[in-house]
């Protein structure tokens with residue numbers, strides 16, 4: 001493994017290692033206003049949500065790694081304590097990218113990008129009409145992580161009003177990931193777009209605990225065929241298959257070698273028949 005010692009690594013290189021590793025990142029499209037009422041719009045991918053009660057989002061307009069200047073977004077929030085964070089979808093990536101140009105203070109990036117400003121209800125900065133989700137936010141706190149180029153200025157905001165375009169909701173009123181047209185930033189100039197093929201479902205073990213990989217028989221844990229994901233699937237079961245369940249599949253594997261059983265079980269695990277695969281793998285235990 002390559003070892004990176006931050007204090008001995010040039011800033012641009014360190015920056016790119018972090019961007020490449022912490023990736024993909026959602027993009028906060030931050031709309032602010034200076035104290036004279038001039039709008040400003042810029043994207044920030046050091047961004048995420050950090051609580052729902054109160055609803056808190058955090059992003060970081062960092063000090064420039066080139067000349068240690070601060071971003072207009074930070075200056076405006078320090079002055080006015082307000083920001084609207086708009087979620088970026090694929091249809092606006094080009095215009096979003098354009099707003100990240102180093103325009104001089106006072107230049108209105110809504111006008112430069114051709115994106116549409118619409119009035120907010122509780123704060124002064126405009127919302128971006130083209131965005132499917134917009135958060136009107138009040139500043140809670142700013143954490144300054146340093147005073148050198150590349151240092152973060154972590155803006156902690158509370159969402160005081162959220163706007164959601166109904167067209168991204170499913171029939172139960174929840175945000176439908178297939179309709180969000182999500183886009184995210186990666187390292188360098190790379191982005192990623194969420195497409196149906198890249199979405200998968202993996203239920204979170206919220207209230208009950210899986211048995212764990214550690215209690216699986218050694219023949220399963222040390223299998224040359226099963227992957228880490230397969231072991232995770234098996235460890236996520238709440239209980240081992242019963243003797244009756246294992247007996248019920250024995251005739252399907254009776255003439256197979258151990259390797260063939262693992263291959264067949266892996267196929268079941270990878271194709272939505274995890275319990276069937278688990279029963280096969282446990283054939284020796286009864």
Ligand SMILES: Cc1cc2nc3c(=O)[nH]c(=O)nc-3n(C[C@H](O)[C@H](O)[C@H](O)COP(=O)(O)O)c2cc1C
Pocket residue numbers: 027040041042043044045046047060061062063070071072073074096097099100101102103185
């Ligand atoms: C997708 C994307 C994400 C970005 N993320 C950040 C970020 O997290 N922090 C940052 O300081 N700059 C980030 N930038 C660069 C800023 O958008 C850029 O410096 C912009 O000019 C700042 O505008 P402002 O001075 O009007 O606030 C990003 C640029 C793009 C295109």
